Amino acid sequence: xxxxxxxxxxxxxxxxxxxxxxxxxxxxxxxxxxxxxxxxxxxxxxxxxxxxxxxxxxxxxxxxxxxxxxxxxxxxxxxxxxxxxxxxxxxxxxxxxxxxxxxxxxxxxxxxxxxxxxxxxxxxxxxxxxxxxxxxxxxxxxxxxxxxxxxxxxxxxxxxxxxxxxxxxxxxxxxxxxxxxxxxxxxxxxxxxxxxxxxxxxxxxxxxxxxxxxxxxxxxxxxxxxxxxxxxxxxxxxxxxxxxxxxxxxxxxxxxxxxxxxxxxxxxxxxxxxxxxxxxxxxxxxxxxxxxxxxxxxxxxxxxxxxxxxxxxxxxxxxxxxxxxxxxxxxxxxxxxxxxxxxxxxxxxxxxxxxxxxxxxxxxxxxxxxxxxxxxxxxxxxxxxxxxxxxxxxxxxxxxxxxxxxxxxxxxxxxxxxxxxxxxxxxxxxx
Amino acid sequence: xxxxxxxxxxxxxxxxxxxxxxxxxxxxxxxxxxxxxxxxxxxxxxxxxxxxxxxxxxxxxxxxxxxxxxxxxxxxxxxxxxxxxxxxxxxxxxxxxxxxxxxxxxxxxxxxxxxxxxxxxxxxxxxxxxxxxxxxxxxxxxxxxxxxxxxxxxxxxxxxxxxxxxxxxxxxxxxxxxxxxxxxxxxxxxxxxxxxxxxxxxxxxxxxxxxxxxxxxxxxxxxxxxxxxxxxxxxxxxxxxxxxxxxxxxxxxxxxxxxxxxxxxxxxxxxxxxxxxxxxxxxxxxxxxxxxxxxxxxxxxxxxxxxxxxxxxxxxxxxxxxxxxxxxxxxxxxxxxxxxx
Numbered sequence: 001x002x003x004x005x006x007x008x009x010x011x012x013x014x015x016x017x018x019x020x021x022x023x024x025x026x027x028x029x030x031x032x033x034x035x036x037x038x039x040x041x042x043x044x045x046x047x048x049x050x051x052x053x054x055x056x057x058x059x060x061x062x063x064x065x066x067x068x069x070x071x072x073x074x075x076x077x078x079x080x081x082x083x084x085x086x087x088x089x090x091x092x093x094x095x096x097x098x099x100x101x102x103x104x105x106x107x108x109x110x111x112x113x114x115x116x117x118x119x120x121x122x123x124x125x126x127x128x129x130x131x132x133x134x135x136x137x138x139x140x141x142x143x144x145x146x147x148x149x150x151x152x153x154x155x156x157x158x159x160x161x162x163x164x165x166x167x168x169x170x171x172x173x174x175x176x177x178x179x180x181x182x183x184x185x186x187x188x189x190x191x192x193x194x195x196x197x198x199x200x201x202x203x204x205x206x207x208x209x210x211x212x213x214x215x216x217x218x219x220x221x222x223x224x225x226x227x228x229x230x231x232x233x234x235x236x237x238x239x240x241x242x243x244x245x246x247x248x249x250x251x252x253x254x255x256x257x258x259x260x261x262x263x264x265x266x267x268x269x270x271x272x273x274x275x276x277x278x279x280x281x282x283x284x285x286x287x288x289x290x291x292x293x294x295x296x297x298x299x300x301x302x303x304x305x306x307x308x309x310x311x312x313x314x315x316x317x318x319x320x321x322x323x324x325x326x327x328x329x330x331x332x333x334x335x336x337x338x339x340x341x342x343x344x345x346x347x348x349x350x351x352x353x354x355x356x357x358x359x360x361x362x363x364x365x366x367x368x369x370x371x372x373x374x375x376x377x378x379x380x381x382x383x384x385x386x387x388x389x390x391x392x393x394x395x396x397x398x399x400x401x402x403x404x405x406x407x408x409x410x411x412x413x414x415x416x417x418x419x420x421x422x423x424x425x426x427x428x429x430x431x
Numbered sequence: 432x433x434x435x436x437x438x439x440x441x442x443x444x445x446x447x448x449x450x451x452x453x454x455x456x457x458x459x460x461x462x463x464x465x466x467x468x469x470x471x472x473x474x475x476x477x478x479x480x481x482x483x484x485x486x487x488x489x490x491x492x493x494x495x496x497x498x499x500x501x502x503x504x505x506x507x508x509x510x511x512x513x514x515x516x517x518x519x520x521x522x523x524x525x526x527x528x529x530x531x532x533x534x535x536x537x538x539x540x541x542x543x544x545x546x547x548x549x550x551x552x553x554x555x556x557x558x559x560x561x562x563x564x565x566x567x568x569x570x571x572x573x574x575x576x577x578x579x580x581x582x583x584x585x586x587x588x589x590x591x592x593x594x595x596x597x598x599x600x601x602x603x604x605x606x607x608x609x610x611x612x613x614x615x616x617x618x619x620x621x622x623x624x625x626x627x628x629x630x631x632x633x634x635x636x637x638x639x640x641x642x643x644x645x646x647x648x649x650x651x652x653x654x655x656x657x658x659x660x661x662x663x664x665x666x667x668x669x670x671x672x673x674x675x676x677x678x679x680x681x682x683x684x685x686x687x688x689x690x691x692x693x694x695x696x697x698x699x700x701x702x703x704x705x706x707x708x709x710x711x712x713x714x715x716x717x718x719x720x721x722x723x724x725x726x727x728x729x730x731x732x733x734x735x736x737x738x739x740x741x742x743x744x745x746x747x748x749x750x751x752x753x754x755x756x757x758x759x760x761x762x763x764x765x766x767x768x769x770x771x772x
Contacts, residue, residue: 050580058662072584072742161662163653163739169472235654235738412584413663413741 024265024290027247034245038409045070050412054083058161058416061426065403065415072411077404081397084430092390096356097123097197098333100390105191107394108428110153111146113186114370115428116195118392121276122366122377123197127331127359131277133320135199140278141212141315142185142194144308148219149178150371150423151301151308155226158298158420162239167229174222177215184208196333197357198326209316216309227302230295240295244406244418247292254402258373258395259300260422264292270369282314294421331357356385372396372423396428437543445549449526456723457685458488464731471735491678498674503578506671510576515672515679518569521562522686528555529693532703532715534617547703547715548617555616556608559694560601563649566687567593570651570658573680574668585667588742589651589658595749596648596655602757603638603645606764607631607698620702627706632699637760639699641753643726646691648749650684653734657742688730689723696722 025033053064062083068075088107092100104119105112117139124131131139156171179189184205186192194201230236246256248264261268269286271279287303289296326332329348338345363380373395380389399422406422407415462477462485469476477484502511532547552558567590574586608614610631611622623630632639648655659667666672669680696702700722703715740748 048580048583050584057665069584071587159738163656163660163662164735164737166468166472166735169474173473233738235740238744239738239741411741411743413657413660413739416663 025292027249030245030247030264030292033242047075052415053080058157058420060157060420060424061429063400063419063424063426063429065407065419067412067415069412072413074407074410074412074415077407077415079400079403081400081426081429084426086431088431089390089392092387094386096385097127097359097387098352098356100387101195101197102191102193104195104392105193106427107392107431108150108370108372108375108396108425109190110425111150111371112191113142113182113194114146114150114368115375116193117143117277118366118368118370118375118377120195120197121368122364122379123359125366126362126364126379126381127197127357129198129326129328129331131199131326132323133278134203134322135324135326136278137315137319138200138204138324139195140282141312142182142192142200143277144311144315145178145181145185147308147371148305148312149175149182151305152178154301154420154423155298158417158423159236161416161420162236171226174219177219181208181212181215184211196325198328198332199324201325203324204319212312212316216312220306220309223302223305230298230302237295239413239417240298240421241293242291243294243414244410244421245292246402246406246422250402250405254405255398256373256402256422257398258369258371258423259287259297259304260373260399262287263289263296263300265290270367270374274367276366276368278315279311281318282311284311294417297421331359358385359383359387367393370395372425372428373399392431394428394431396424396426397431400424400426400429434543441543441545442549446527449549450523453523453526453686453689454682456689457682458492459485460685460689460727461488461491461681462486463727464734467728467731468735471732495675495678500674500676501671503671505578507576507578510572511671512676514569514573514576515676515683516569517572518566518683519679519686521565521569522683522690525559525562525690526693528552528558528616529690529697529719530617530620530702530715531719551615551617553613553615556604556614556619556698559690560597560604563593563600563687564597566649566683567597569680569683570668573672574658577668577671579671581664581666581670582668585658585660585664585670588660588664589668592648592651592655592657592742592745592749595746596645596753599641599749599753599757600645600649602754602761603641604698605761606635606638606757609761609764609768610634616697616702620697620704623701623704625704626708627701630699630701630704635699635760635764637756638764639695641757641760642698643695643729645749645753646695647730647733648745650687650691650730652684652688652730654737654740655745656734656739657745660739662739688727692723692726692730693719695726 047068047070050067050069051064052067053059054062064080064083066078066080086106088103091103095103100119101116104115107115152171152175156168160168182192183189185208186194186201246260246264248261248266250256251261251264251266257268265288267286267288272286284307287300287307289299325335333352334345334348339349340346359381361381361383363378365376365378367374367376375395376393378391379387382388402422403419406418410418465487466476466484477487480486480490502508527549528551530548530551534546534548534551570589570593571586574582574589607619611619613619651658659669664670669677672680696719703719705711705713705718
């Protein structure tokens with residue numbers, strides 16, 4: 001992975017100043033800053049153990065952390081996950097590739113299309129299916145809508161975790177616009193199952209273009225307002241600056257990816273580095289910040305949301321004509337509207353639904369950038385319609401396991417802020 | 432004309448009416464808090480019970496009373512049961528010394544003199560500070576006796592926070608004390624006779640702001656609601672409480688809010704006096720009520736707007752900002768008074 005110090009072109013710093021013009025803190029400086037903010041503990045203090053979660057207002061699901069506290073300071077933390085384990089990976093072994101897609105919805109249910117997308121990309125790589133241009137653009141569009149809804153929800157919940165509930169509902173109101181778009185596009189609001197092997201389930205409905213443009217015209221104004229709140233609120237700055245510093249080295253060590261890694265000054269974004277879908281054809285910037293603290297994670301996500309709006313607009317502008325689902329009778333489903341009056345489509349439908357795609361032997365690993373970080377999908381096939389083994393490496397799992405390294409030495413209130421800032425969803429973590 | 436029998440009758444009436452009015456005010460304060468919270472957050476707030484949901488608080492009280500009263504088996508049961516009362520009762524007592532109209536004038540009611548205060552005694556301001564200090568015990572004991580680590584942390588935070596903010600509070604009201612030359616709240620209001628520019632909020636603006644900020648900490652409201660920080664400590668010292676015991680803490684919080692608003696308006700905003708002397712035809716209690724409502728609205732506004740401070744930040748504000756400022760305010764006031772006369 002390249003650090004931002006040697007990829008100036010990919011990133012521009014705050015205020016549009018080229019990155020190499022600004023002196024950025026090195027990991028050593030960040031570590032020193034982290035040490036300076038720490039409260040010194042007495043030796044041999046009597047510790048209090050506090051079991052935070054799985055039922056706790058700000059554990060974002062059923063995460064549990066067993067904390068050892070010295071007063072308010074966390075001496076050690078031991079995460080416990082698995083309360084939401086549903087055995088998704090095992091379930092995948094008993095389903096055809098088409099049937100796995102709804103399961104992936106339930107991984108990160110906040111951004112379910114992104115999960116569909118990851119699996120479809122991997123399965124297509126395994127089967128050698130080429131996605132038509134329109135399908136790639138619709139995927140990119142839906143994926144960025146996911147990123148928007150995920151980050152808006154994240155913004156609301158993490159500011160709520162800092163202590164104000166008002167922001168939470170305001171962000172939910174804005175997320176509603178995005179969910180309405182999803183409802184129009186896919187028919188569902190949360191678990192869309194919109195991805196298909198070889199493309200997407202449906203074409204853009206009539207009027208979607210207009211409504212989507214309205215939302216992405218309107219959201220950046222709202223986001224600018226929120227950004228003002230973040231940048232000008234002194235209490236927020238006090239609570240977020242220099243809190244939870246997690247340097248790029250730490251991120252590598254714990255495989256922390258996504259906005260947390262980008263807030264540590266690493267311009268790593270799979271959408272740019274290993275492009276897929278329509279990302280090579282759209283223009284966008286990778287949001288990078290350099291102080292690796294909670295505040296910078298806020299800034300990164302705020303900028304990412306704007307970039308998402310930019311990408312969605314480009315997708316709408318440049319949406320190519322043609323099929324949205326690969327006309328690949330061996331691997332992708334038939335178009336629903338043809339099934340009842342086209343014999344070839346009917347046969348394809350029967351074949352795909354009852355037998356499933358016939359996949360050659362082999363294994364594949366595909367990694368994409370989902371809103372929370374990097375999501376990898378590993379599929380091993382021993383021939384036939386069902387995979388022999390599916391493995392999801394989802395970002396929340398790695399972010400959840402890094403929590404001890406993130407919070408040890410911090411105060412309880414900061415732990416909540418830090419935990420929120422790395423963005424963990426337990427469906428994604430426990431699988 | 433003063434008649435001991437009439438005075439006794441009036442006293443009993445006042446002593447009964449005052450808590451009733453306060454409780455009613457609390458009910459509507461809770462309703463308005465929820466309504467405002469809704470409006471701030473782009474929601475509508477309670478709507479079901481009564482017109483515009485205005486009877487919501489009464490419904491809540493019936494719900495709380497009818498709930499099962501759970502006492503944790505490993506708790507310190509006596510203290511656990513006692514703590515809500517320790518928080519609840521002192522909150523009311525302060526209202527006894529707050530004048531809500533003219534005191535010691537001519538006969539004004541059926542030929543008898545009706546004093547618009549329950550008890551006019553010379554250390555009223557000290558009573559306010561003392562009752563605030565006792566209220567801390569309610570929170571700390573609740574946190575201790577619940578035998579729950581979240582409660583303990585909440586009680587710990589509350590204890591440290593309230594005690595350190597009490598100092599700033601004490602020093603800031605001392606400025607008013609010097610100006611009025613009395614600790615009796617009736618005398619303090621008399622010292623602010625005239626229009627609104629004669630009130631103490633102009634000379635004592637620093638003290639007033641400090642008292643207001645410190646009272647937010649004393650009331651455990653955002654941004655200083657560390658004791659029951661929902662996102663961190665679940666419900667802090669209230670975690671193990673349920674039913675009406677929890678309700679009593681909740682009531683105590685709102686009674687305290689009304690009391691502190693009454694104190695702030697009495698000390699700095701002329702108490703029951705109208706902003707212009709000619710407006711005094713409208714009776715004093717109404718002016719006091721308006722001022723209390725105004726201050727309560729500000730408390731709510733702050734609560735639903737601002738993010739919570741962290742524990743050590745809160746302590747450093749209390750000790751490094753508010754306390755030195757309030758002492759400086761006291762010293763400057765003392766010098767000015769001794770020079771000017």
